Amino acid sequence: xxxxxxxxxxxxxxxxxxxxxxxxxxxxxxxxxxxxxxxxxxxxxxxxxxxxxxxxxxxxxxxxxxxxxxxxxxxxxxxxxxxxxxxxxxxxxxxxxxxxxxxxxxxxxxxxxxxxxxxxxxxxxxxxxxxxxxxxxxxxxxxxxxxxxxxxxxxxxxxxxxxxxxxxxxxxxxxxxxxxxxxxxxxxxxxxxxxxxxxxxxxxxxxxxxxxxxxxxxxxxxx
Numbered sequence: 001x002x003x004x005x006x007x008x009x010x011x012x013x014x015x016x017x018x019x020x021x022x023x024x025x026x027x028x029x030x031x032x033x034x035x036x037x038x039x040x041x042x043x044x045x046x047x048x049x050x051x052x053x054x055x056x057x058x059x060x061x062x063x064x065x066x067x068x069x070x071x072x073x074x075x076x077x078x079x080x081x082x083x084x085x086x087x088x089x090x091x092x093x094x095x096x097x098x099x100x101x102x103x104x105x106x107x108x109x110x111x112x113x114x115x116x117x118x119x120x121x122x123x124x125x126x127x128x129x130x131x132x133x134x135x136x137x138x139x140x141x142x143x144x145x146x147x148x149x150x151x152x153x154x155x156x157x158x159x160x161x162x163x164x165x166x167x168x169x170x171x172x173x174x175x176x177x178x179x180x181x182x183x184x185x186x187x188x189x190x191x192x193x194x195x196x197x198x199x200x201x202x203x204x205x206x207x208x209x210x211x212x213x214x215x216x217x218x219x220x221x222x223x
Contacts, residue, residue, distance in 0.1 A: 061219025
């Protein structure tokens with residue numbers, strides 16, 4: 001269960017996210033015949049309103065092409081566009097959203113995207129345990145790009161790691177890595193943007209939950 005502080009942080013962040021992103025409209029890009037490139041760190045548009053970041057893309061136990069992002073970015077049924085190629089149309093939809101752990105599963109149309117394991121300066125090759133102090137973690141977000149900082153660890157034992165990375169609205173869902181190992185996602189920041197700390201769900205908790213459910217996304221392995 002999340003602590004009252006963690007819930008308060010997330011509640012405040014969701015309010016700020018909604019206020020900041022409602023009505024935004026990124027420019028329309030030309031459609032890519034091979035489908036837009038999507039991976040951990042790619043910007044997405046949800047329901048033609050909200051901007052968030054993909055955590056990772058891979059396959060589940062049945063071979064479906066799926067990805068993750070933050071749960072407060074949308075609920076089941078929400079449609080997804082690629083931010084840099086809106087002209088490509090809808091590339092997937094939310095199929096599950098967990099508001100306790102604040103993660104969501106996106107099922108992508110394999111005929112409409114080109115999945116990759118590297119976006120910007122971040123590469124994901126495997127999945128790992130939560131980062132511990134004083135490890136340095138990095139993230140790739142659609143708003144602030146690639147930033148790094150020290151990991152404070154799971155301070156309140158709530159399946160969340162606190163870090164000192166720069167994040168702002170739109171970075172929600174961004175992958176958090178140690179080297180090329182995915183260890184978490186960006187969910188919220190406390191106090192001032194880019195002054196942190198940032199709070200994000202450990203991906204080990206996410207994948208444990210997905211596997212326990214046994215639905216779309218279970219048995220996930222990255223591209």
